[in-house]
Amino acid sequence: xxxILFITxxxxxxxxxxxxxxxxxxxxxxxxxxxxxxxxxxxSMSSKRYHYKKDCSGLKNCRDSIVKISLKKAKYSFxxxxxxxxxxxxxxxxxxx
Numbered sequence: 001x002x003x004i005l006f007i008t009x010x011x012x013x014x015x016x017x018x019x020x021x022x023x024x025x026x027x028x029x030x031x032x033x034x035x036x037x038x039x040x041x042x043x044s045m046s047s048k049r050y051h052y053k054k055d056c057s058g059l060k061n062c063r064d065s066i067v068k069i070s071l072k073k074a075k076y077s078f079x080x081x082x083x084x085x086x087x088x089x090x091x092x093x094x095x096x097x
Contacts, residue, residue, distance in 0.1 A: 036070070037070065037071040038068050038069065038070060038071070039051060039052055039068070039069065039070070039071050039074050040052075040053070040054050040056070040059060040066050040067065040068055040069075041066070041067055041069060041074055041078060041080055042059060042062035042063075042064055042065075042066055042067075043064045043065045043066070043067045044062065044063065044064040047062070047064075047080070048079075048080060048081065049080055049081060049082065049083040049084075050071065050074040050075070050078075050080040050081070050082060050083065051083045051085075051086060052086050053086070054066060054068075056083055056085055056086060057085050058083040058084065058085045058086070
């Protein structure tokens, strides 16, 4: 009986460890993507979005310069969120991974 409990406990702990490893790997991949993925922002104080394409419809009203920066910087340094015209692109790319 002790052997069965021991084996069950070992299998359960291996399963939990495996799940944690998978979650850590997914976080690392997301962080790498954010660091290397380049996006465009309008360099104005009122701008709130980032864009994957320089010719995005959301950038047509930009009255300042358009700047190419990393996705991570756009999100965390500038507080930008994804443009509404491009939300489908981000959700489909996260499904691909």
